[in-house]
Amino acid sequence: MRRSVLSLLAIALASPAFAQAYPSKPITLIVPFAAGGPTDLMARIVGERMGKELGQQFIIDNVTGAAGTIAMGKLARSAPDGYTIGIGHLGTNVVNGLIYKKLNYDLLDDLVPIARLPSNPLLVVTSNQVPAKDLKELVAYLKANADKISGGTAGMGSGSHIGVMAFHAATGTNYQLVPYRGTGPAVQDLIANQIQIMIDQSSNSLPHVRAGKLKVYAVTAKERPAAAPDVPTTAEAGYPGIEVAIWHGLWAPKGTPPEIIAKLNAAAVAALKDPEIRRKLEDLGQDIPTPEQMQPAAFDAYQRGEFDKWRPIIEKANVKVE
Numbered sequence: 001m002r003r004s005v006l007s008l009l010a011i012a013l014a015s016p017a018f019a020q021a022y023p024s025k026p027i028t029l030i031v032p033f034a035a036g037g038p039t040d041l042m043a044r045i046v047g048e049r050m051g052k053e054l055g056q057q058f059i060i061d062n063v064t065g066a067a068g069t070i071a072m073g074k075l076a077r078s079a080p081d082g083y084t085i086g087i088g089h090l091g092t093n094v095v096n097g098l099i100y101k102k103l104n105y106d107l108l109d110d111l112v113p114i115a116r117l118p119s120n121p122l123l124v125v126t127s128n129q130v131p132a133k134d135l136k137e138l139v140a141y142l143k144a145n146a147d148k149i150s151g152g153t154a155g156m157g158s159g160s161h162i163g164v165m166a167f168h169a170a171t172g173t174n175y176q177l178v179p180y181r182g183t184g185p186a187v188q189d190l191i192a193n194q195i196q197i198m199i200d201q202s203s204n205s206l207p208h209v210r211a212g213k214l215k216v217y218a219v220t221a222k223e224r225p226a227a228a229p230d231v232p233t234t235a236e237a238g239y240p241g242i243e244v245a246i247w248h249g250l251w252a253p254k255g256t257p258p259e260i261i262a263k264l265n266a267a268a269v270a271a272l273k274d275p276e277i278r279r280k281l282e283d284l285g286q287d288i289p290t291p292e293q294m295q296p297a298a299f300d301a302y303q304r305g306e307f308d309k310w311r312p313i314i315e316k317a318n319v320k321v322e
């Protein structure tokens, strides 16, 4: 019975009339982290503009918990009709596939790429209560006060956790980690000194650094970003080997008709060509991919390459969630 219903659904979705009429109602965009954080912000900026392009609203659905694994499971089980899509990033759509041993979906087989979205580096930031003046002093302070320091992440496998893994390995620090449902709430606790340090996406922390609410020590990039020219790279600050950029993307459940993927991709490309959107994203330290890099096939190849790049790193770090 279920099989024949699914076959009928597949036949209906594959019909040209269905793809032409698409979208005829609002599109739900699943966001794997809490509202107010960097993934949510990207979803709102890009989703709103894509909605204008497609003539339908994008409804944001924050499905939080377990570093995005709950959200991606929900996306994988959604109807493949183009009315439920998801945003994710290097953590949710690559690293989680390598560290969570019991995911009930496969990130490459059960989801199809729609478009690659911008990428931003991480900032090493602390609360204003931390007395260090530069990264070397901060590392010494973290080592001397290891039992008193807590760092915030959005859970094991999240972008902020990937940053901490790289930071701990390069600096020999090992402070305690507090998991949050997203770095939006975590950064508020950092400002309040409930936690002392984060390795956080620039789009999340930079506005607070500019407002004088957080201290910044370094950026995990090869070169200083145009949005933060005064912030040294981690290598310039004395710790090479912490180069991490958190790229984002949009995915749909497997079986979503290619014509619908193409319409969504075209809307994402148009959104990222909009000078106002580009200005907003670049001001937060985001690098914007080219329209060619955003194509589904190019993004699929990029994501698979990222699995190959991160697999040995995760195996060496021996990070697993059973």
Ligand code: MLT
Binding pocket: 033, 034, 037, 038, 039, 040, 089, 091, 153, 154, 158, 159, 160, 161, 181, 182, 183, 184, 201
């Ligand atoms: C968020 O939106 O909260 C972040 O992308 C979390 C993270 O991966 O660090």
